[in-house]
Amino acid sequence: MKTFQLSISPFVFQIETDIPLVLENAKLIYQSGYTEDIQESTYVDYFLSITFSNGLRRFFRPQARFLCDDREPFKPLHANQAFAMLEWGMNWTVAAHELDYAIVHSAVLAKDNKAILFPAPPGSGKSTLTAHLSQNGWRLLSDEMALIQPKTNRVRPFVRPVCLKNSSIELAKAWFPDATYSSIARHTHKGDVIHMAAPSEASAACDEEAEIVGIVYPNYKADTTLDIYPMNMTESFMQLVSNSFNFTVVGNESFDTITQVIEQSKHFEIFYNDLNEVSAFLDEEIIHAN
């Protein structure tokens, strides 16, 4: 059993594992955020473990189980998916405990410290878009969760790898051959999954907050050029709330935060197949508008 720490500002996770795949990928993806040299003086926010589950099954169908303290939020998955499971487990841990921030299931990218949220369901091409923007002049704050400071429109980075699925895996590898990728977790609920490490500039700016100026709901469509639909605040509010992890627990304060974010942002639903067009549109209409 090995123990390592992941320092992913603003949190530190201490993780126990006996699965070599987890160690290798964590080291590769988090680089300087990863350490096996446990310093006594480090403040650990969450103690996690990801280990082979016991029993005979280990020999014919090895499984990994994830624990946060002694709680097990997920069913065990096949051991080849253990690193992806750790990523999802860290998401769960933050979403289930952190109530200081209003947390929205969304990618966050920024330019000139002006941030755009991309809340979107799986299949919308959100992660491919995130990967593309993060490699083309935009700063990645998060692929999965926007940590919004209460009663402000400021979002705090939580820089994690981008989770890519199925056909976008080959696409990303072709576009960004120099990026760092985890091993592929095959046949998950999402299909094949890979994690692409955040660019080093994004990690370096891991404590720089940005001001939310836009909320964009992306939809990938193979047969369309860029179609843009401005959205009104009421619609956008309802969508953002339905993507919020802790709205139901935080209640009033979260309501205040989200209404404030909505009123200080521009809102669009976009249909696209050309990522460069999207980038140009975001730049002109949201970041450099006015």
Add this chain to the structure above:
Amino acid sequence: MVDETFSQELELKKGMRLHPFLDGSGIVLFDPTRTFVSSLNVSKETFFGWLRSPDELNDKNAELLNTLIHQGFVVALDHAQSEPL
């Protein structure tokens, strides 16, 4: 389903929050206890107009109002307890 309540004035239930958006696109209602939200694409003024004279609504708006009653946002006006909003 409970159209008979429309024979009297209605009000927003105590403790419920209402936010009209800056762009005039509509309002959201929020129940802090159940953390339940609902939205309407009308202005705050129009909405309060509905509450004052619910019997004058067309079928579509009456149904919307009915939904809000079922969701527990809107109740019959209690004259003894009502306070200005």
Add this chain to the structure above:
Amino acid sequence: MQIDYHFLVSLFEHPERLCDLKAHQRPFVLLILRQQKVLPKFAYLFFQYQEQASNPKEMDEKTLRHLRNAFRIAEKQKEQVAFEADEIVKALSPVSRFVVFLKGAAYSLNQSEVGQGRIYSDIDILVNKDDLHDCEQHLGMHGWIGGEITDYDEKYYRKWAHEIPPLTHVHRGTNIDVHHNIIPVVSKDAPNATILEKYIVKNDHGIQTLTIDAQFVHCCVHLFRNEDYQTAFRDILDLRFMLIDVNDPELKGVMRVAKDLGFEYEVGLALYFVQEIFGLALPQAVIDKCLNMHRFRSRIDLWIFSSVLLPKHTHLKPKSSGFKLMLAEFRGHLIKMPLPLLTYHLTMKMGRGIIQKVMGEHFFSRKEEQFDPTDLTTPPKG
């Protein structure tokens, strides 16, 4: 990093002592408290200290954030249980002579000291036994339905236990345990449920609970007639803070109820351990009198429970005794049921335990029990 359990327990009398640890040691305390389900309670006590001390000791921002997070969940639960209680009363008042909220829900609904920072996963209610069937039906009409449980569990609940299988609300996901007695009917000590009726009180919001003295007795009974002691520390902590609500150094009211219901021995044991663990001065004569009712049994019980009621965690020293824990849990089964039945219940449970050991722990887990890790979104209901 090992935390001394005396230190951990002392935090509930002196929350400021957490400040005396180095910042990087504090997460281990948080970890243990969270696992024992008492972190929000500690958070409440700590914030109270901060508010009241004229010159409070410094605490690091990360620990404060974790405490705020924990306390918020408890506050939210309190708000939610008030709403759920109204719904339950609405559903049941036409069919049950009484709807009494028990344990955690009662503590919260009465705004009592013991309810501050108290978290729980179920709402326990007590209804009139003759109305049980109607209650289940009415709860069903209001959206609370039974989850999937094995046939064996179903039979156990129906035939022998003091509750019907737990019900879950289809939309809100809240759980209710409906009881018709406060300990299982198969146990020969089960008090006649009608005796309980005279201890029912109604608060200003029309919510029924037991009197605080009866709640105290119920908590003692629950603690010493249990078969799961993993978080027994929380129960003993409840008793400790309930003493503030009881507010009688002589404990006359508590002892009256205990005698009436036939649970003086359990109350004596509980008082003994509350005194022992938290170093409080409780009336020794009262404790002695209760324990002397069963001289031999009390010696065994004091020995078994001496470590069982303490917080348990791999990061705590000294280690709690697994052997005593096992004895306590066996004892819990023993006093709940007559022996032949007990053997059957344990073999059924153990048979499943063995299969789980061989096949891996998840042989029995059903799909619905856990989340799909890829689907993290929890949209607000509606």
